[in-house]
């Protein structure tokens with residue numbers, strides 16, 4: 001090989017990352033939302049979100065839907081890059097419409113409708129389960145048929161955990177929001193009866209670390225649940241974007257040190273992706289392999305993506 005070609009291929013080799021690793025980093029965002037029912041229709045919401053995903057190489061996003069119309073809209077236009085999920089149980093809104101999702105069925109998707117969409121594959125996840133906001137326990141009677149459907153169709157379930165948001169944050173900024181809000185319900189221990197009843201369920205805990213160190217029992221229960229159920233994963237949304245970086249760093253190190261680095265998944269909760277990535281890159285103790293796992297591999301395993309789809313995500317045509 002002529003010398004200049006040798007150096008050329010050497011530089012290409014390094015540009016592509018050592019040992020053949022591509023520098024391109026596909027991302028799976030496990031935590032996104034189409035607008036809540038109460039939101040003023042943001043005409044460009046889908047366009048804006050899809051542009052944000054594309055700009056950061058988010059190849060797949062779990063998108064929470066709040067009505068059947070919204071599901072149709074997103075499924076028609078954004079099916080390659082999103083997995084449609086369904087939100088429940090939604091909190092009461094003291095204004096009209098009186099629930100933040102599925103207002104015709106008191107904040108829950110209608111069961112026959114949900115089953116038809118799970119069967120067809122149009123809905124492939126339940127997310128975000130809003131127990132804190134709604135004030136009912138995950139093991140409540142009302143939820144049983146939904147857990148049973150998640151198990152029957154083997155779909156992943158994202159649960160809002162930990163005690164936030166505090167009054168005045170997120171949708172609690174709306175004075176009409178959530179008369180039954182109960183932060184204690186976000187303790188992951190409340191998922192134990194559900195996991196005992198449906199041990200195969202793939203559940204991911206959302207917002208892990210979002211109380212910082214203020215409630216140590218939440219850390220104890222989170223780590224215990226992860227230890228007892230290998231099919232429980234988590235996202236650090238809000239902890240990774242809004243909380244001080246020290247809190248985020250402590251959370252991620254605590255999880256990695258406890259042996260759960262292979263269960264942490266990336267979630268933005270619709271916060272801008274770039275600052276989250278910058279904060280993650282600033283955590284020096286994370287290796288590039290751990291970063292890649294958090295950004296893509298852990299979620300790909302949790303979602304059981306096929307080798308073919310993983311190849312396509314790594315090398316789009």
Ligand SMILES: [Zn+2]
Nearest residue numbers: 031033128269
């Ligand atoms: Zn969320």
